[in-house]
Ligand code: G3H
């Protein structure tokens with residue numbers, strides 16, 4: 001089976017009241033860990049690549065690794081550009097075999113976001129590729145852009161219909177309380193989703209797939225594990241998984257998770273070196289790190305996304 005489009009995936013997710021996990025990939029072990037979990041649970045999958053990942057591993061390596069995962073698992077896997085900043089990177093990924101791209105115009109003024117998104121949609125659709133747009137700004141760090149909590153803004157439901165109609169996007173990322181990275185909420189802040197905004201948006205866009213970014217929950221056992229072996233991640237917390245699971249049953253069809261995988265992988269590697277300080281074969285510490293990613297993804301598929309047995 002070749003790489004698949006997200007169109008059919010999202011239609012099934014919307015009708016079936018679950019979400020598909022979109023996990024960020026940077027190297028072979030991450031791709032293997034994620035796809036092993038999805039294969040064992042028969043779950044559809046979106047593997048996504050940021051500009052930073054393309055810079056780190058190169059476009060060709062990542063595409064070939066993802067193609068290898070498709071060949072090994074036979075799963076429906078879509079390959080997606082995460083946070084495309086401009087037309088050029090979207091074009092390059094469309095020409096380079098991706099089946100979906102995100103054009104993130106959320107930092108621009110509304111009319112500029114519409115114009116940029118529309119331009120990408122026209123090019124992408126001419127090549128059979130799906131497009132995710134974004135309205136509203138999440139707090140946190142993505143690529144080199146750092147949005148402070150003060151500058152973050154919830155999506156305005158009154159804009160969504162106009163945006164979708166004028167741009168022709170296939171899915172829409174919205175800001176309803178999630179944020180990027182591991183440092184999401186300060187002590188005293190309550191991590192919660194604005195279900196009222198999600199409901200309002202869903203009512204204005206019947207049948208239309210909604211995307212949540214910044215959906216790592218930063219499980220405390222992994223923060224503690226990283227810190228226990230010499231790390232220093234202070235007081236990080238995310239939106240509880242139960243709230244994300246509720247959103248997955250609503251109009252949310254794609255949930256982006258990266259930081260939780262990074263935490264799981266790094267916690268495993270730190271533990272390994274604390275226990276085996278003189279080992280130096282990368283396979284020795286990357287194999288358990290890959291297993292940690294697999295277990296985290298399996299946990300998300302069952303407890304957050306609800307997409308097990310939906311491939
Ligand atoms: O939202 C951003 C993703 O976590 C990707 O992060 O740009 O560091 O690869 P990155």
Ligand code: 13P
Nearest residue numbers: 181213214215216258259
């Ligand atoms: P997290 O940092 O919460 O994992 O979010 C990842 C993301 O939104 C990628 O686009």
Ligand code: ZN
Nearest residue numbers: 142213214256
């Ligand atoms: Zn994101």
